[in-house]
Amino acid sequence: MSEKYSLEELEKRIGYVFHNKKLLTQALTHSSYANEKKIRRGEDYERLEFLGDAVLELVSSEFLYHSEPALPEGKMTKMRSSMVCEPALAYCARDLELGQFIFLGKGEEATGGRKRDSITSDVMEALIGAMYLDGGMKPAKAFIHRYILSDLEDKILFYDSKTVLQEMVQTKTGQVLVYELLGESGPDHDKTFEVQAVLNGTGYGKGSGRTKKAAEQRAAYETIKMLQQ
Secondary structure (H helix, E strand, O other): OOHHHOHHHHHHHHOOOOOOHHHHHHHOEOHHHHHHOOOOOOOOOHHHHHHHHHHHHHHHHHHHHHHOOOOOHHHHHHHHHHHHOHHHHHHHHHHHOHHHHOEOOHHHHHOOHHHOHHHHHHHHHHHHHHHHHHHOHHHHHHHHHHHOOOOHHHHHHHHOHHHHHHHHHHOOOOOOEEEEEEEEEOOHHHOEEEEEEEEOOEEEEEEEEOOHHHHHHHHHHHHHHHHHO
């Protein structure tokens, strides 16, 4: 980890200084690094992730209960799932450049682990768990509200943009929406795909991502914004 991505820098970004620095280190330690460094079992982020997941579910449930008084239980459950799913948490983690702070083994590092949604989303939850253990519910809740529940309308649109765009297209008969692959770059283990949404033969939003699905999601999001203007 470079000086630019030190533990102190991460504390500045999240707005919380840990009393027990070991908890912060554990929240950032991937199992591949723990195995490589012969760190004893249980000192990677997995147990903290388990705890953070429960804290996140409670805080997001309370948020929806108060902010959406007209929503029935089933719709609140569906909305909560969108808010705290893997792509959603990874999207929030990118705001913090959280992937750059993670302790990874050499193999995981070489295969692009820092940019993998499954890892960065897990570390987001582990970080929440670590904050909860270190300072209680108050700092954990503040972090969740600031980085996960903020700008929620825009985030939910982004998380489910392909579905939203498809529903917009279906309201008018005869419209055809396809996603065209414009290109791909990078080695096999760390590819980047570029995609464009094409509506009735006309190119609209473009998007790039580590998977075709992620690139299509971004392209759909950009198309929705273009259509709404």
